Amino acid sequence: MQKDKRHRIMQAAEFLFGTKRVHEVTLEQVAQQADVGKGTIYLYFTDKEDLLFQTAVxxxxxxxxxxxxxxxxxxxxxxxxxxxxxxxxxxxxxxxxxxxxxxxxxxxxxxxxxxxxxxxxxxxxxxxxxxxxxxxxxxxxxxxxxxxxxxxxxxxxxxxxxxxxxxxxxxxxxxxxxxxxxxxxxxxxxxxxxxxxxxxxxxxxx
Amino acid sequence: MQKDKRHRIMQAAEFLFGTKRVHEVTLEQVAQQADVGKGTIYLYFTDKEDLLFQTAVxxxxxxxxxxxxxxxxxxxxxxxxxxxxxxxxxxxxxxxxxxxxxxxxxxxxxxxxxxxxxxxxxxxxxxxxxxxxxxxxxxxxxxxxxxxxxxxxxxxxxxxxxxxxxxxxxxxxxxxxxxxxxxxxxxxxxxxxxxxxxxxxxxxxx
DNA sequence: CACGACTGACTGACCAGTCAGTCAGTTCTT
DNA sequence: AAGAACTGACTGACTGGTCAGTCAGTCGTG
CATH class of the missing domain: 1.10.357.10 (Tetracycline Repressor, domain 2)
Incomplete structure (x- = not known):
């Protein structure tokens, strides 16, 4: 449960960013969907932009x-x-x-x-x-x-x-x-x- | 100077929305670029979403x-x-x-x-x-x-x-x-x- | 002066990003 | 083996800044 979390976050991001506009997606939603605390996202990604870019890449x-x-x-x-x-x-x-x-x-x-x-x-x-x-x-x-x-x-x-x-x-x-x-x-x-x-x-x- | 303003607003919106992401575009910027007060936008469009949609359409x-x-x-x-x-x-x-x-x-x-x-x-x-x-x-x-x-x-x-x-x-x-x-x-x-x-x-x- | 087009300072909501605190797990000590 | 000491991954309440949308007031015209 470590790279696992990173992966879950990206999965959630993939779904949410691919479904709504970027600014309609809250990192709180991502966290929720990934079943992870909001702060955890910032352990793996520097900011929202980074999460989006990494997901895309x-x-x-x-x-x-x-x-x-x-x-x-x-x-x-x-x-x-x-x-x-x-x-x-x-x-x-x-x-x-x-x-x-x-x-x-x-x-x-x-x-x-x-x-x-x-x-x-x-x-x-x-x-x-x-x-x-x-x-x-x-x-x-x-x-x-x-x-x-x-x-x-x-x-x-x-x-x-x-x-x-x-x-x-x-x-x-x-x-x-x-x-x-x-x-x-x-x-x-x-x-x-x-x-x-x-x-x-x-x-x-x- | 009446339909003129509406048109100018849409021109500005066309440029800005087409250049940046939606949430990176401020209605203040649109107003400025159109050389119009921010409030004026709301005389012609119900909200940001409406402006975007109408521009696209x-x-x-x-x-x-x-x-x-x-x-x-x-x-x-x-x-x-x-x-x-x-x-x-x-x-x-x-x-x-x-x-x-x-x-x-x-x-x-x-x-x-x-x-x-x-x-x-x-x-x-x-x-x-x-x-x-x-x-x-x-x-x-x-x-x-x-x-x-x-x-x-x-x-x-x-x-x-x-x-x-x-x-x-x-x-x-x-x-x-x-x-x-x-x-x-x-x-x-x-x-x-x-x-x-x-x-x-x-x-x-x- | 009356009317309506227009303005932009203001406000409340919202949210990205922070950080003090928690706790599961691990290592050290006796 | 038991428990003390430590670690760091994880959390979520909080904060500061941003901005959509409002509205009281100005300006220009008839």
């Missing part, structure tokens, strides 16, 4: 971890891509509050955090994008991906699509937003095709 | 307005699509703070706002997406877009890509994230093609 790291693991598993490019995206989607779903914190905190840090924070954050973000873009580079090498855009850029777009799937399209039937359909859209684009979805394309123009 | 409406205008202009599908996306990108750039508010406020409202607010917000959002998805439906009718996904869903993905372009890819050279390249990615996808980008596609498989 640790969630981010966790996600990178999972991502790298999945992306690194052996297999053909498309197979790995599909698996990785499935994992991302899963993570977004299960850890929704965390996801929210990472999104909004990231924005905030990049916009108005000190240069130190900004640097730290940028590094993490890069780590995450890299996990995906390394995968995409494999696809490029295999001739399965266009090479006229940097892998990093493509990775951002792919992540953007996944985020849209989980965020804006929340509530739509799963069948219309399966991770497979996102990957398909990413790979094939929005133009029609009479051929098998994942292996061929046809021409069609105005 | 009005910005949203403004964007819908512009979008509908652009999307409704005559022309071939691809041409119109390109023009509309250019407009969105432009708007995101020029009104960055507003854009931030809309993003985070939207999230917040949908997550924890009352059902009344949520309903109002959903309606606006729908209006916006519809402007795009009507355009996409034209593309479908012309056989230029896949029809196995609802136009609404495709519209969300397209907007997601544009958001990624403006947000995550901020700082990248304009040449690597032109709105044309986003549209190209959306239409053609990420698979390679030796032919002219916007009119033909080739097959290539693993």
């Amino acid at each position: 640790s969630g981010f790291d966790e996600m990178c971890q999972i991502l790298r693991e999945k992306a690194a598993q052996p297999g053909m490019f498309r197979e790995r891509l599909l698996r990785t995206c499935a994992e991302i989607v899963e993570f977004f779903q299960v850890r929704r509050p965390l996801f929210r914190i990472v999104l909004s905190e990231g924005e905030r840090v990049m916009e108005s955090g000190g240069p130190g924070l900004r640097q730290r954050w940028r590094k993490r973000r890069q780590t995450m994008t890299e996990a995906v873009s390394e995968l995409l580079e494999q696809g490029m090498a295999a001739g399965e991906l266009r090479t006229d855009m940097p892998a990093r850029v493509l990775a951002e777009y792919l992540l953007g699509l996944l985020r849209t799937r989980s965020w804006e399209l929340e509530g739509w039937p799963e069948s219309q937003r399966s991770h497979a359909s996102v990957v398909d859209l990413f790979l094939r684009g929005a133009t029609p095709s009479q051929a098998a979805p994942l292996s061929q394309q046809n021409e069609r123009n105005h | 009005s910005g949203f409406d403004e964007m819908c307005q512009i979008l509908r205008e652009k999307a409704a202009q005559p022309g071939m599908f691809r041409e119109r699509l390109l023009r509309t996306c250019a407009e969105i990108v432009e708007f995101f750039q020029v009104r960055r703070p507003l854009f931030r508010i809309v993003l985070s406020e939207g999230e917040r409202v949908m997550e924890s706002g009352g059902p009344g607010l949520r309903q109002r917000w959903r309606k606006r959002r729908q209006t916006m997406t519809e402007a795009v998805s009507e355009l996409l439906e034209q593309g479908m009718a012309a056989g230029e877009l896949r029809t196995d996904m609802p136009a609404r869903v495709l519209a969300e993905y397209l907007l997601g890509l544009l958001r990624t372009r403006s947000w995550e890819l901020e700082g990248w050279p304009e040449s690597q994230r032109s709105h044309a390249s986003v549209v190209d990615l959306f239409l053609r996808g990420a698979t390679p093609s030796q032919a002219a980008p916007l009119s033909q596609q080739n097959e290539r498989n693993h």
Whole structure:
């Protein structure tokens, strides 16, 4: 019961900060939810801001971890891509509050955090994008991906699509937003095709 | 000098709320920036929350307005699509703070706002997406877009890509994230093609 | 002067952060 | 083994500062 408390505090923070606005969350609530005295929070975190930032960062790291693991598993490019995206989607779903914190905190840090924070954050973000873009580079090498855009850029777009799937399209039937359909859209684009979805394309123009 | 003040207050709010966190923005600051007494704010808005919400909503409406205008202009599908996306990108750039508010406020409202607010917000959002998805439906009718996904869903993905372009890819050279390249990615996808980008596609498989 | 738009000093609520005190557990002493 | 002495993790009542929201008063205009 020691690192345990730290962990419980962060869990509570993850939930609360991900559910309400920062200033609507009282450290007393966090303490209560973590079943810990308010003062205890200050044993592990310097202040509210620190708690928030650490929560965001640790969630981010966790996600990178999972991502790298999945992306690194052996297999053909498309197979790995599909698996990785499935994992991302899963993570977004299960850890929704965390996801929210990472999104909004990231924005905030990049916009108005000190240069130190900004640097730290940028590094993490890069780590995450890299996990995906390394995968995409494999696809490029295999001739399965266009090479006229940097892998990093493509990775951002792919992540953007996944985020849209989980965020804006929340509530739509799963069948219309399966991770497979996102990957398909990413790979094939929005133009029609009479051929098998994942292996061929046809021409069609105005 | 009457509706003028209301407008000035909203301008100041747009800037401040879009730059800092909500609780870091003092109504005194807003008043100062708007060159108005603090009390005046309460003549036009019931409270801080109301000011924030109205600012977000009005910005949203403004964007819908512009979008509908652009999307409704005559022309071939691809041409119109390109023009509309250019407009969105432009708007995101020029009104960055507003854009931030809309993003985070939207999230917040949908997550924890009352059902009344949520309903109002959903309606606006729908209006916006519809402007795009009507355009996409034209593309479908012309056989230029896949029809196995609802136009609404495709519209969300397209907007997601544009958001990624403006947000995550901020700082990248304009040449690597032109709105044309986003549209190209959306239409053609990420698979390679030796032919002219916007009119033909080739097959290539693993 | 009458009316209403406007102002900004004021107040009460709220909350981050503190710190004096508690007590479970551990080590020392006999 | 018993209990005395100590430790430091933990707590929560308290404090000082901040700020949303108020309202008594000012100003400008008709």
